[in-house]
Amino acid sequence: MASKLLQKKLSEEFKRDQVLTAKEELACYSYDSGIYTLFHYFEPDAAVLAKSVNDVIKTLAIARELKVPVVPRGAGTGQAGGALAPTGGICLDLSGWKDIEQVMPEDYQAFVRPGVTLDELNKAFAPYGLYLPPDPSSGSACTIGGMAANNTAGQRSLKYGAMDRFVMGLEVVLPTGEVVTLGGKQARVIKSVSGLDMKTGLFVGSEGILGVITGIRVKMAPVPPARAGILFLSADKKSVPALIREVYKAGVVFSACEFVLVQPSAEGTVAKNLSDLRLPSPLEMVLLMEFEGNLPGVAWELNRAKEIAASFAGTSTVAESREQMQRLWFLLDEAEGGVMGSRPGTKRTPGGEDIVVPPSRLIEALDGIQQLVGKAGVACVNFGHAVFGNIHTGLLIKPDDAEEMKKVETLIDGIHALALALNGSTTGEHGTGIVRSPLLTQEHGQAAEMMRRVKNLFDPDNIMNPGKILPADRR
Amino acid sequence: MKNLIDKCNRCGFCRAVCPSLAELGWESASARGRIFLAGRVLSGKAPLTAEVVARLDQCLLCRNCMSVCPVGAKLDQIIMAFRRLEAEELGVAKGKKVILGALADHRDLLSSLAPAASMLEHIPFKERASNGAVFRLNKKARVLPMMGGKPFLSQVQSVEVDNPLKKVAFFTGCHINFVGINVGRSVINVLARNGCSVWVPSAQVCCGVPFFASGEIDKAVGMVRHNIDVLSRLDADAIVYACGSCGTGLREWAGHPEVGPEYLEKAKGLKGKIFEIGEFLIDQLGVKELPALPKPTRITYHDSCHLAFTGVKEQPRRLLKMMGNAEYVEMPDAATCCGSAGLFSVTHYPLSRQINDKKIKSILAVRPQVVTSGCPGCNLHIMDGLNKADNEAVVSHYIELINNAYECTPEAGQ
Known part of the structure; x- marks a missing residue:
């Protein structure tokens, strides 16, 4: 009954194509990309496709009145169930709110609405040689709103940091209906310690439990001109942390440092997938070290890492350019694919x-x-x-x-x-x-x-x- | 089928490329949403209702999601299996049924009526200078193709050249056969100009793709088998087609489980022999030069989803750039769907228009005089969009444009 009343109220407030109440529609908000929905099936009572601050305010007002949950959702690429509705209520789908409202390349900033995807943002800044570095490996789908709400990090976060290093300001709608700008109400700066840091200290990573993020002011960074790396196949996984330490201590800042564990049962299938490479015996771990920056710096880092890796048990394959790096990433994926073959x-x-x-x-x-x-x-x-x-x-x-x-x-x-x-x-x-x-x-x-x-x-x-x-x- | 559905990890990568999701915005219009809904119906967790069908029918089967799926989920097979169930339980939509009937059960009738239709159609319809026809009483109504008189298959049988480099059989597909006759002539002409003997096997039938897409799997399977029989009997060096979707029918659908191992084996003999026309000209004949267009012409190219899916992207562009007087301009987002998707644009015209509007915006951004693609279906839909936008750019298959260049150039020795 309660859900009928909720649906009725939402339908009165919103255009027809902004409120979803049909079973078939709601079923499609019952999942994210995690394991939880293999065990459980949760459906919201309604979904609202919000495309303005006013839409969010109206939704929250109805939720407040009826005391029903509001679950903000971006592209639903998460794995922790953050965008699921275990106790029903309203799924607030923000993925269609895709306005890149301000492109400010001279100030290394953008102001975007939550549904813009990482790739869309980067595409808009490509002409200026700028990009947003946190990369959760799902850039074509994941939204900036979702990235802020989850404090996305990804494979390059050692060098560049997670989203909290890039969110300079937020516009949020609180469950009380108040609209608040965090990070300075008119600020367009990329550095500030004024006041309590509520934007990154509280709202970034808050997974929608404090309010709805409706606008994100992000700092953009210059695209590094050079990239290089080493794919190291380790014969002794126990020595890998020491290898990483030595490279790091030598003054090399990885842009990525990724591993795939090759357990004995998977060695055969991984070896098959990497058969083009010189393989050590045993093959216990695959490690990809990537360096980014300016050309001479990257060449130095690559060289230094190569020298250090040579004193560890294993074999190295080197990439000296972005194009060659693509192959190393592909091989890392292939190693992962090989391990997956261990239980067909x-x-x-x-x-x-x-x-x-x-x-x-x-x-x-x-x-x-x-x-x-x-x-x-x-x-x-x-x-x-x-x-x-x-x-x-x-x-x-x-x-x-x-x-x-x-x-x-x-x-x-x-x-x-x-x-x-x-x-x-x-x-x-x-x-x-x-x-x-x-x-x-x-x-x-x-x-x-x-x-x-x-x-x-x-x-x-x-x-x-x-x-x-x-x-x-x-x- | 369960295995196909379980494959989906719901990672959401497909969201980035789905043309209907981009317009509709709700999750059920994403590929993973469709797989989820189909899975619930096929596993008995939800009933098959018109409501579910309506959601799954919003899929254009463009396959863009399949190009980006990290686990290789086969959305097309899932949708087809679902539509079969839908066709069996709830029947095929009326508009689709009429067209499919004409292409299958009443093909001969359609062929014999075509010449009369091509004369009578001038009464209600006016041919546009830039291709296609509009309804005389409402010029903003949907642009339709003009019938081409006698179907291509009964017009042209073969063109022989001396000492042919290759002997090529041309698979026309239905669109070229009935309404895209100039495309067919162009294929034959350009091939002959490049030293190939060409013939059109008259026993060929529809590639089966629209039938697969509508859940009429039995008919589709019959067509695929028939074409495999016809094509494997030929003494041809190559089989060439000029429609992206027909290409998928010829290249892939022998692999449909119901086509059966015998035909799959037979189709293996055709592997490596089937080419799209541009692919054939570039990769097989090694064409390096083409004649010039009669005057400077600003040209752009749209990637048909199915053609791009089979890997044909660069060859048409290279050919277009080869022609003298051709000023090639790449439109933004050339690879996004035009919204046509064959019968989808009949059953879902408003949504297909909405999708097309974006394509038209991309086209207009580069101000072309000629818009080309490798798909007669895409072209028709783009014509319709340009007509609505009051734009007079010519829309043609890129092979027609190349043929124009040849026709303005005398053959060697003449």
Whole structure:
């Protein structure tokens, strides 16, 4: 009944093609790209396609009146369930709000609406030689609003930082209906410490639990002219953290430092995919080190890394240009594909997929994951951002096997527990969402309570994306 | 089918390229939304209703999503399986049914009526200088193709040249056969001018693509098999086509599971022999020069989705740039869909127009005198859009333009 009333009120306020209430439409807001929706099916009671601040204000007013949840959603590329509606309510689809309102190349800035995708923004700035560096590898689809709300980082974030380094200002609509500009109400600067930093300290990475991000002022960076790198095939994974340390200490700042773990059961399939390369024996890990910047600097970094890598057990393949780098990235993908071949007939699904451990404990964590995965009787591919100790785990599972899926749920809990036991974190860049909210207190202790108080301050009625970050059990 | 659906990881990469999602904006209009809905119906979690059908019918089958899918999900096969179910349970939409009937069951009747139709059509329709025809009483109504008189298959049988470099069979497809006769003539002419003997196998039938797309799989399978039989009997060095969608029919659909292993095996004999006309001229004949157009002409090229999907992108552009007097300009977003998608533009005309409006904007941005593509269907839809925008740019298949250049140049020895 409540949902009928909600649908009626929304239909009165919005144009017909802006409110979706049909079952078929709502079903398509029941998923994101994570594992959660393989276990659960949640449908919002309505979806609103917002394309203006006023649309957002109207939606929040109705939500406030009826006390129903509002779930902001970008392109739904997340893996943590942040854009799902576990308790119904309104899914606020912002992906169609695509205005790049201000292009300010001379001030290295843009002001965009939340539905603009990363590729669209970069395309608009390409003529000026500028781009937005955080790259979650889904640039064609992911939205700037989603990137800000999740504090996206990606493979090049060691050198450039995550979204919090690039969001210079935000326009947000609070659940109370107030519209607030953060980062200075008229500011067009790329540096400021004035006031409390509510934009990146609070709203960036808040996953929609405090309010709706309706405008983002982002800093753009010059496109680096040169790129080079090394694909290092390690015969001894345990030595890889030391290799990374030595390269880093030598003054090389990686633009990316990615690994793929090759567990013994996957060595054959990976070797097959990399058969063009000189392979070490055994092949235990594939490491891609990438350097970006000006030409002489990159050449120096490449050389230095090459020299250091030569003293480690393994083989190197070098790329000296952007074009050649494409091949190395392709080969890294091929290595990942090879590991996936270790359990044919399964579906690769992210699960416990974003833990971070202290960089020195990377191998310990990987061994731990392999053990847990073995115990659950499944397989996985482990890859990620080596220099951070950020591990992405793709589980190779059979979603139709109910028994197996039970074990998979336990396995995911196990991976998260492992991260905390190793002084790590449950998520490096994908977000807490619905998937990791039950672990919030375990990870943060007293600070979790502070987070709850902050949420209550902004959202006393708890209508903004409830159940995300903060567990749903109590307010 | 379940395996095909389960493959989708819902990563959302497909969102970036879907022409209908770009217009409609809601998630059910994305490829992953369609796969999700089809999956729910095919697994019995949701009933097959007109409501679900309406959502899945918003797919143009342009396959752009398949080009960017990281796991290689086959949306086209899922949609086709779904539309078959839809056709069986709920029937085929009326407009589609009439056209499909004409191309399959009543093909002979259509062929014999075509000459009369080509005379009578001048009463209600006026031919435009820049191609196509408009309704005399409403010049902003949809631009339609003019019938070409006798179908191409019954007009032209073969052109022989002395000491041919290659013996080429031409697969016309329905559009060229019934309404794109000048495209057909151009293909033959340009091939002959480049030292090839050409003939048009008269037993060929529709490539089957519109039938696959409408869920009439049995008929489509029959057509694919028939064409494999016809084409594999030929003593040809190459089989050339000039329509992107027919190309997918010829090149890929022998792989449809229902075509069967016997025909798949037979089709293997055709592998490496089937080429799009531009692809054939560049990659097989190594054409390096073409005659000049009679006067300086500003030309642009639109990528037909199906042609680009089969990898033919650069060859038409290279050919166009080769002609003297041709000033080639690349339009922005040349590879985005024009919204035609064959019968989609019949059943979903308003949405197909909306998609086309963007294409027209891209075209007008480069102010061409001639808009070309490698697809007669795209061309017709672009003509319609230009007519609505009061623009007189000529729209033609790029091979027609190349043929124009030849026709303005005397043959060697003449």
